[in-house]
Amino acid sequence: HYTEREMMLIKVRAVGKERDEMKRMTDIFRGRIIDVTEKTYTIELTGDAAKLDAFIEAVDRAAILETVRTGSSGIGRGERILRV
Template sequence: MRHIISILLENEAGALSRVAGLFSARGYNIEAMTVAPTHDASISRMTVATRGSEEVMEQVLKQLNKLVEVIRVQDLSDGPHIERELMLIKVHAVGPDREEVKRLADIFRGRIIDVTDRSYTMELTGTGEKLDAFIHALDPGMVIEVVRSGASAISRGAKGI
């Protein structure tokens, strides 16, 4: 099963590498990993999307907690949560495609953020599935490049991590 794990860790050199190293050393899967400082500049928040059985997830959480720089770990998949990912996508847009792409972007609530006479660059946010769906809706030959941020996630409700 897919899990979204939130990690608060000291914003120190090497902390990211400790988490990444843990995943690779113990053979845990990483689908995506994002990290940036929080409102408290001394703390970074990392979101890891991973897959594994219940037993593996229990170990993942315990091993993360064991890292000296990790302050808090939570498996957001245990409760209701919101997940968002940012995608920047550059597509060929010439002739009749120009209108079609623009319409598609509107349907997906994407925004065109850069335009040339031959291309559009768009910005989309949403769940990973929505971004996948947008890519699939395009003619595969149209896509020039795609960059995705990986999931960021937060729990629903008033309580913080």
Template sequence: MNALALKKGASSKSAYNLRDPHAERVERHIIAVLVDNESGVLARVIGLFSGRGFNIDSLTVAEVDHLGHLSRITVVTSGTPEVIEQIKAQLGRLVPVVDVHDLTVEAPHVERELALVKVRGTGADRVEAMRMGEVFRAHIVDTTLESFVFEITGAPDKIDTFIELMRPLGLVNVARTGVAAITRGPGKLERERGHG
């Protein structure tokens, strides 16, 4: 018998099975990472996720403090609680990482995403698309006689819903930013720096 012909998820008691995604509850977490804005820092963060087999559901990054050379990376990831803890610990040991916060567990927070949605159509479909856009408070930022580009912001599931509604009305394509998130209320998370 071929030693490698193991059934997936079978009885092997291997360390590799620790991260079997079917074995345990998979949770979605939003992690905010404040980093020194130095060359290669994004590659370092992404390489950590791919090299260790972690998931990236979405990722946004931009400088948030020009004087302090700080950028904020917002990663939406999913994994078992053990994997999420490991992701945070691994991020924390990167040299240019200033701070790691798991917004999902640390504090009430707001999450938003922006999408640009292009829809092509004429007649009733076009009117319906525009009406739906109003319902979802999407702005029309470009138009021709046979198309619209909607700008919509909101939580990811709102955007998902809007995109699904546009599909039969002539959806052409979509550009999404990924999630940006921030804590609610006046305070900062402990040790959180920059314009956070």
């Protein structure tokens, strides 16, 4: 068995009521808001690909301004060694 993670930075529009909703969604998905402007949030999320995809599906597509993903990284759990 192994542990696998991916990181995503996603810039979203956050104006008016959207700000509270984006903050709530970020908290639900255990992300972090790493940059704030008057009109945007940049959110950092880590997890498996399904979690990151679920976040994208959960927010309003029109609010997504920019997305960058690292791709998966994995490591063996415990004493196990992941061989490639």
